[in-house]
Each structure stands twice: as C-alpha cells, then as structure tokens.
Amino acid sequence: MIRPWRQSSSVVSLGPLFTVLLAYAFLLPTPARCIGDQRKVMPDVANFEWNLAREIFRHEDSNVVFSPFSLKLLMTLLYEASVPGSQTHRELEIVLGERNLQQTRSFYAQFLETSMKANEDYEFDIGTKMFLDKSRGKLNGSYRDLLEQTYRTTLESLSFNGAKAAADRINQWCDKITQGRISQLVNEDTIEGSVLILANVLFLKASWKNSFLDEHTRDRMFYVADNATVTVPFMSQTDLYDFTEHSELGAKVLRLPYKGRQFSMNMVLPFPNTSLTTVIDRLSTEMLQSVSDQFVREEVIVTIPKFKFNYGTLMNEAMQALGVKDIFNRNASLPLLSPVNNSTKPNSVEVSKILQKVGIEINEKGTLAFAATEIQLVNKFGYDGDPFQFEANRPFLFYILDEETNTMLFVGKVNDPSGST
Numbered sequence: 001m002i003r004p005w006r007q008s009s010s011v012v013s014l015g016p017l018f019t020v021l022l023a024y025a026f027l028l029p030t031p032a033r034c035i036g037d038q039r040k041v042m043p044d045v046a047n048f049e050w051n052l053a054r055e056i057f058r059h060e061d062s063n064v065v066f067s068p069f070s071l072k073l074l075m076t077l078l079y080e081a082s083v084p085g086s087q088t089h090r091e092l093e094i095v096l097g098e099r100n101l102q103q104t105r106s107f108y109a110q111f112l113e114t115s116m117k118a119n120e121d122y123e124f125d126i127g128t129k130m131f132l133d134k135s136r137g138k139l140n141g142s143y144r145d146l147l148e149q150t151y152r153t154t155l156e157s158l159s160f161n162g163a164k165a166a167a168d169r170i171n172q173w174c175d176k177i178t179q180g181r182i183s184q185l186v187n188e189d190t191i192e193g194s195v196l197i198l199a200n201v202l203f204l205k206a207s208w209k210n211s212f213l214d215e216h217t218r219d220r221m222f223y224v225a226d227n228a229t230v231t232v233p234f235m236s237q238t239d240l241y242d243f244t245e246h247s248e249l250g251a252k253v254l255r256l257p258y259k260g261r262q263f264s265m266n267m268v269l270p271f272p273n274t275s276l277t278t279v280i281d282r283l284s285t286e287m288l289q290s291v292s293d294q295f296v297r298e299e300v301i302v303t304i305p306k307f308k309f310n311y312g313t314l315m316n317e318a319m320q321a322l323g324v325k326d327i328f329n330r331n332a333s334l335p336l337l338s339p340v341n342n343s344t345k346p347n348s349v350e351v352s353k354i355l356q357k358v359g360i361e362i363n364e365k366g367t368l369a370f371a372a373t374e375i376q377l378v379n380k381f382g383y384d385g386d387p388f389q390f391e392a393n394r395p396f397l398f399y400i401l402d403e404e405t406n407t408m409l410f411v412g413k414v415n416d417p418s419g420s421t
Helices: 045-060 068-081 087-096 102-116 141-149 164-179 276-282 284-292 316-322
Strands: 062-064 122-133 152-156 196-207 216-225 229-246 251-257 263-270 296-305 307-314 350-362 367-378 388-391 398-402 407-414
Touching: 045 062, 045 068, 045 087, 045 276, 045 284, 045 316, 062 307, 062 350, 068 087, 068 102, 068 284, 068 350, 068 407, 102 196, 122 141, 122 164, 141 152, 152 164, 152 263, 164 196, 216 296, 229 284, 229 388, 251 296, 263 276, 263 388, 276 398, 307 316, 316 350, 350 407, 367 398
Parallel strands: 122 152, 296 388
Antiparallel strands: 062 407, 122 196, 196 367, 216 229, 229 251, 229 296, 251 263, 263 398, 307 350, 350 367, 398 407
16 A cells, blocks of 8 residues: 555465465655566575565464465565665565566566466466555556566556545455455555555465365374473375475475365474474575475375464564565655656655465365465565374474475464464
C-alpha cells in the first residue's frame, strides 16, 4: 500500500499444501530527496530461503511456517523498481543473490506461466496484483510493462478515498484466489492515505502420491522441548521413499511426493544427539544439494504427526538482519513504485512493514497450505536388511518444493503438533 509518510502494514498467509500466498506493498508519497544441473532453477534461491529461515526461527520457539517464494517475488519487484547503483539496489541485490537479472526474469516468466496451467493432480495458483489509487496517476510505462509481461502482475485502479470499497475489492480478489482461506487482507485503516498496494497470493492444494490410511493413525507421544510430551495423532505407513541419513547435516531426511510429481514435502528430523538449531545453522544451498545427491529409494516405516497451525510475523527485522535496510527509511530509492499524475514529479517511497501470515495442515490425504505477504511502503523453511525408520516424534523441519525448478515454496518447523491456531 502506498501512503503519505507513516507506518503501514503488510501480511503474508501460508497454509498446508493448500497454499495461499499473499504479499502486498504500501507506498506513500514523500518529499523529493537527493539522490551442473540442466533444469531451470531459481537463481540462488536456497541461500535466501535458509538465511531468512535462520533469522525467523532464531526468535521463535513455537511452530513456524512461511513462504520464502512469495517474499522473494515481492522483493524482486522492489529490486526492479530501485535505482541501479543506489544503496537500495545494492542491498536488495546482495540479499536476493541477484547476479543475472535476465535469468531471473526468464525464471519468473516461465514459472508463473506454468503455474497458470490446469492440472488434474493438484491445484496451484499464483496471483500478483498492484492496486493503485486512481487519483495518483499511472506508473512508469516500462515498469508497468515489465510487471505485466514478465511477472504476470496485473494492475487495477481504485479510489482509495472510498477506503471501505477499496478494501472490499482487494479482499474479494484475495478471497477468490485463496478459496476463502484469506477473506480479509486489508481494512479501511490500511487503505486510508495509501497510493498503492502490491499483493501476491499463492494457493497450493495437493494429495500425497501414496496416501496414508486412516485406520493406521494412532495417538502417540511427541517429545517437545524440556522433555515434556504431548499426545497427538500420528499417521503411519511403510513404502518406498527417497531417504537419507545425512551425517554432515546431522539429520534424517525423507521426501514425501505429491500426486503429479511436481511438488514434494521434505521432512528433516535431527538425530537424537543433534539439536534442531544446529541442523538449521548447517542448512545451505550446498547442503541441500548434498542431501538430494544422497537420496536413495528405500523401504521406510514412516510415522509422522498430523498437524495444523497458522503463523504470522513481521518480516522487517529479519530482512534488516539480512542486510536490507534502505527500503525501510527515507533513503529508499524506489521511484518506479511512485504513481504520479501529470502535474507532479515522482515522489520517493519507503517500506513501512512486511508482514506474512501462513497456515498449513498435514493429514492422511495430503497437504493444504496458504499464505499471504504484505509489504507496506511509505514515504521514506537405517539399518541393513530391515526397513528404515522415520519417526518424527520430536521437533523437525519441513520444506515444500516445486521439483521441476527446485523452488522452495514453504518452509517450517514443528515444535508442538498439538498446537492448532
């Protein structure tokens, strides 16, 4: 959302492999200031994702789930709107791992086009939209074309003077894509005084390739922190899975594919003598590649808890810890995100808040995940001979991948599967 210089909010929602991701930005006018693999893989994606995960997990002892893809897409749009050579541009470039902008554009163009194709095995939808206050005029033409043609971002003009009507329209759009999971992304207070809202929604609903049988679900103990336990339903089955006991990572990793082969959930269970924090600190692009290289198709007895929870967090501190600071103050150089009318010059804007809200549900049939991200701009995640065991009865990590592009859609950690919010 774009407003006069003042604080505004952002929201991101994510859910179980029924995923809805929403990101939006508030921009406010300010006074002028002085100035080896052949697959298509998202550039440097895992570095950004796990660096971000470490920052988020570090401050949370509870269950966590977020969508790095949604946030990275929105930050890329901010990067595209920044002035080359500016501090804003450099900070975003470093944190995003941006080395080849044309490659990045090609990735998003192909990925977003593919996501629009119908598939009988799963539901996957991504929507990115920019809502502009019609009284502020239009965006820069070349930037608008880039949004529409490369990033599949549509533009819609609204009268932000009618805050309730504008909020209702934005919420209607979000509600439709998320199939009712996110029915209120903004309200009148977040609309009032704004000039632009940039939103991204991702929705994913998929079924396990090999569903768990309801009759095999049993109550078991899950060991939470401080040796405390909770009793929760555990799903169980024995089948062939990609599996590794990775000594360098200090964890067992199990790949659970969804129908259609495009998506998978990877579960990371630390060894009993390795802490979850240690495993998180070891995760990186190279480590994930090593895990993938060591996957072996094995017979595995899988026992994992059912869980369902929502999570929301302000991303400002995490992004600043990663090195993105300029966008949050009056030094922000984002002129292409400043809609103006014919009688004024572009004003500078800054990000007020980046907020993500996410929800996820894992059960016998599959996963439901949905997420929304909002960015506000203002004025300035075995034994030989016998089946291997994967019993997730203590805190663990998970991440949901698009296997075709190695894109990480969701990342999370489960500290207490009994917690349902």
